[in-house]
Structure formats: C-alpha cells, structure tokens
Amino acid sequence: MAATCQWRTTSGKFRGMYLIAIAWLYVVVLMAVVEAVSPQGSVLGAFFTLVLYGALPLGLLLFIAGTPARRRKRHQAEAEAHKAPTPPPPDAP
Numbered sequence: 001m002a003a004t005c006q007w008r009t010t011s012g013k014f015r016g017m018y019l020i021a022i023a024w025l026y027v028v029v030l031m032a033v034v035e036a037v038s039p040q041g042s043v044l045g046a047f048f049t050l051v052l053y054g055a056l057p058l059g060l061l062l063f064i065a066g067t068p069a070r071r072r073k074r075h076q077a078e079a080e081a082h083k084a085p086t087p088p089p090p091d092a093p
Contacts, residue, residue, distance in 0.1 A: 017065050021058055028054030 028050060036046035 017062070021062060024058060025054055028058075 031053065032046040032050040035041040035049050036043050
C-alpha cells in the first residue's frame with residue numbers, strides 16, 4: 001500500500017514546494033548567522049550568504065515553478081473575458 005500526500009489546496013494541486021522553500025530559507029538564515037558571529041566572518045559576508053544562497057536562487061526557483069499556474073490563470077482570465085457578454089451601452093438622453 002503506497003502512502004499518498006494529503007497536503008492539498010482547494011485547487012487540488014500539491015503545494016509542498018513552499019515547505020521546501022521555507023526549510024531552505026531556515027538553513028540559509030542559520031548559515032548567515034554563523035557567518036556573522038564567526039571570528040573570521042563578517043556582517044557583509046552574512047548578507048551575501050543570505051542573498052546569494054537564499055534569496056536569488058529561491059526567487060528564481062519559485063518563479064520557474066509558478067510559471068504553469070500563472071499561465072493557467074492567464075488563459076482562464078482570457079477565456080472568461082471572451083465568454084462574458086458585454087453590457088449594453090447606456091441610453092443617451
């Protein structure tokens with residue numbers, strides 16, 4: 001018997017990527033703290049650790065992973081715009 005993932009949203013899609021992103025940010029923040037308090041480290045090094053190991057790669061990953069959802073929403077909005085009837089123009093007095 002295989003185990004199934006029970007973490008589902010209302011759309012029915014698995015959103016475990018956010019859990020992974022939060023865990024990665026936790027690790028990167030701890031790396032930055034160790035860099036800042038280390039005798040050989042610096043606050044500038046901690047900042048670059050946070051940005052180059054955390055924010056930039058994670059932002060890129062979430063942007064790429066979110067592309068199908070953005071595309072789906074755009075197509076849905078276009079379909080609703082074509083399907084919705086246009087209201088009649090108001091009568092001019």
